[in-house]
Amino acid sequence: MPDSFVPSPQEILRILPELVLVLAGTLIMVLTPLWRRQGDGRFGVLSLGALAAALVATVAAHVHRGPAFQQMLEVDGFATFFRLLVIGVGGLTALLSLPYLRREQAEPGEYHALLLFSVAGQSLMAAANELIMIFIGLEISSIASYILAGYLREDRRATEAALKYFLLGSFATAFLLYGVAWIYGMTGSTHLGEIQAALTVAAPPPSELLVAVAAAMMFAGLAFKVSVWPFQVWAPDVYQGAPSPVAGFLSAGPKAAAFAVFLRIFLTAFEPAAERWAAFVWWSALISMTLGNFAALVQSDIKRLLAYSSIAHAGYVLVAVTAHSEAGAAAAMFYLAAYALMNVGAFAVVAHLARKGERYVEVEDFAGLAVTQPGAAALFAIFLLSLIGVPPTAGFFGKFYVFKAALDADLVGLTVLGLLNSAVGAYYYLRILVVMYMREPGEAAASAPAPTSATRVALWICAFGTLLLGVWPSLILGSAERAAAFVR
Amino acid sequence: MDAILFFVFAVIAVACAANLVVQTHPIAGALSLIGVMGSLAVLYLLLGGEFIAAVQVIVYAGAIMVLFVFVIMLLNAGAERPVGRSVVARYLGVPVLVIFLGLLSYVIQSMLPASEAVRFGGFDGGAPAEVGRLLFTRYLLPFEVTSVLILVAILGAVVLGRKEL
Known part of the structure; x- marks a missing residue:
């Protein structure tokens, strides 16, 4: 390969989504002091426009797919799938943040710039095919997320959340980096394909023990980012303290990107050692599901409840990863897309009802919402039913494909335990439904203002997507299956 | 020694x-x-x-x-x-x-x-020449993208550190 440092037009095209996002983020930074005194809606519109342009750029990049920048990036179906997912989640978050920032009287400029940078980092992670690139993408996404979590500085809970997220997150990143260093020491490469080659055909092959240690370190780093056992402790505190739109974003965007990296690393570079790590991921999946579901049973704060539920859902995705097959990767991708839609929707309802300073975030505060705001309650009910996994919602097919992939890989025990877990999970989602539909309106529901048009649009997009994937799952399952073809 | x-x-x-x-x-x-x-x-x-x-x-x-x-x-x-x-x-x-x-x-x-x-x-x-060559060929993209990382960190410092307006 020629060692030219002038990138070809194709290479520029393949990184165009990130370029658009970073340029728009920088533009917002420049405009912030100029637009300070004027209305705050313009930053949101700019940010939404940039995300829409990034979606178009992603499709354009997919038309000219292939490796870019000395194989640092691999723009394939898998990358495009996750790029579209994280950019879409970013768009929904930007939409929800419009009324939220106005309500909390927070500066919109830096918020939207950070959001765009975070999405750019996740988009890089989705396309990265090399450990250094993955690490930098992960750091861009994480650092922007830490600050977004603590964006409302007057709120003590938000500050605490940001600090916890930052300290534990940095620790996890250090583990990931240490794992990368071990891999480099063993194989002399940080490129995923070369690592896989070194682990399979090198003579003499690297010691299995060393591979296990490196894989364990990288698992630790990524498990933190996707909040699965044993690195899930931060999630409830952070989701509770972070602004509701940011909590929804954290549970969908960074998590999906981290799972993309997880799938790429463990299903390509570490595939030769799959027998070893699958056993550990089996336990991690099981304990995440069980712990998340049982802890969610006793929560009274809705954001904590959704945080524990997000741990459980990450466990379901790990079930699909444990299968380490093409069907498993496709099921995980479908599940992440479905989960993003329903969970961002759920957090949108929470953000809407919470009011200034997030006063109403107890499950009890949803009492009688069906009477005062039947529309919002009905949409929330759709998201909750989808989180349970009731047909015809996206959640049903998500679970269906995950457990089907697990059964095909002979993971009967894990499938049975996972299904039992879903039954446990149904209880706490139903509890919210019961409170919402069977109770007299409380103070929170009675005084709730009508949803703003931005919230309404976001809610309808999420609900429409949830139902669409529930009746027509092949819409994205087909592309997920084609994209998962990288699993050999 | x-x-x-x-x-x-x-x-x-x-x-x-x-x-x-x-x-x-x-x-x-x-x-x-x-x-x-x-x-x-x-x-x-x-x-x-x-x-x-x-x-x-x-x-x-x-x-x-x-x-x-x-x-x-x-x-x-x-x-x-x-x-x-x-x-x-x-x-x-x-x-x-x-x-x-x-x-x-x-x-x-x-x-x-x-x-x-x-x-x-x-x-x-x-040697400096080899490090430089690698930075501008094979590792060009990570090298450039690191600047975005630093930009985010600076932005974060501004957000968290600014005075109340």
Whole structure:
């Protein structure tokens, strides 16, 4: 390969989504002091426009797919799938943040710039095919997320959340980096394909023990980012303290990107050692599901409840990863897309009802919402039913494909335990439904203002997507299956 | 001679790192960190990475540590006060750490006979020209994207540090 440092037009095209996002983020930074005194809606519109342009750029990049920048990036179906997912989640978050920032009287400029940078980092992670690139993408996404979590500085809970997220997150990143260093020491490469080659055909092959240690370190780093056992402790505190739109974003965007990296690393570079790590991921999946579901049973704060539920859902995705097959990767991708839609929707309802300073975030505060705001309650009910996994919602097919992939890989025990877990999970989602539909309106529901048009649009997009994937799952399952073809 | 130097500076690095964790005053911690960085630079030099050793001293022991000390000075940070730690951390922290380090050293130990010994001064790929060429060819993209990372960090510092308007 020629060692030219002038990138070809194709290479520029393949990184165009990130370029658009970073340029728009920088533009917002420049405009912030100029637009300070004027209305705050313009930053949101700019940010939404940039995300829409990034979606178009992603499709354009997919038309000219292939490796870019000395194989640092691999723009394939898998990358495009996750790029579209994280950019879409970013768009929904930007939409929800419009009324939220106005309500909390927070500066919109830096918020939207950070959001765009975070999405750019996740988009890089989705396309990265090399450990250094993955690490930098992960750091861009994480650092922007830490600050977004603590964006409302007057709120003590938000500050605490940001600090916890930052300290534990940095620790996890250090583990990931240490794992990368071990891999480099063993194989002399940080490129995923070369690592896989070194682990399979090198003579003499690297010691299995060393591979296990490196894989364990990288698992630790990524498990933190996707909040699965044993690195899930931060999630409830952070989701509770972070602004509701940011909590929804954290549970969908960074998590999906981290799972993309997880799938790429463990299903390509570490595939030769799959027998070893699958056993550990089996336990991690099981304990995440069980712990998340049982802890969610006793929560009274809705954001904590959704945080524990997000741990459980990450466990379901790990079930699909444990299968380490093409069907498993496709099921995980479908599940992440479905989960993003329903969970961002759920957090949108929470953000809407919470009011200034997030006063109403107890499950009890949803009492009688069906009477005062039947529309919002009905949409929330759709998201909750989808989180349970009731047909015809996206959640049903998500679970269906995950457990089907697990059964095909002979993971009967894990499938049975996972299904039992879903039954446990149904209880706490139903509890919210019961409170919402069977109770007299409380103070929170009675005084709730009508949803703003931005919230309404976001809610309808999420609900429409949830139902669409529930009746027509092949819409994205087909592309997920084609994209998962990288699993050999 | 190389082996003796290696052991001396390796021991200094580990001792300084342990001291960094134990110290309660931030300035003492910062000084220990300089010790770690300096000894690591010597280790790089022993392996033959002159350029990396120089960068280690200039960037880490120099620039970054000066910044650390400035921040400590500006914050006027005093000695750290012990707060009630969780029971798990108090009783399990050290044993778990020992087990973890023991496992790591066991793994490294077990692979030692199979791999060739380290040759001091044997590394010859770390000249400025080669590092520069790699940065601008193979690692061009990570190199450029790092600037976005730094931009995000600066933006974050502005957001978290600005005065109320």
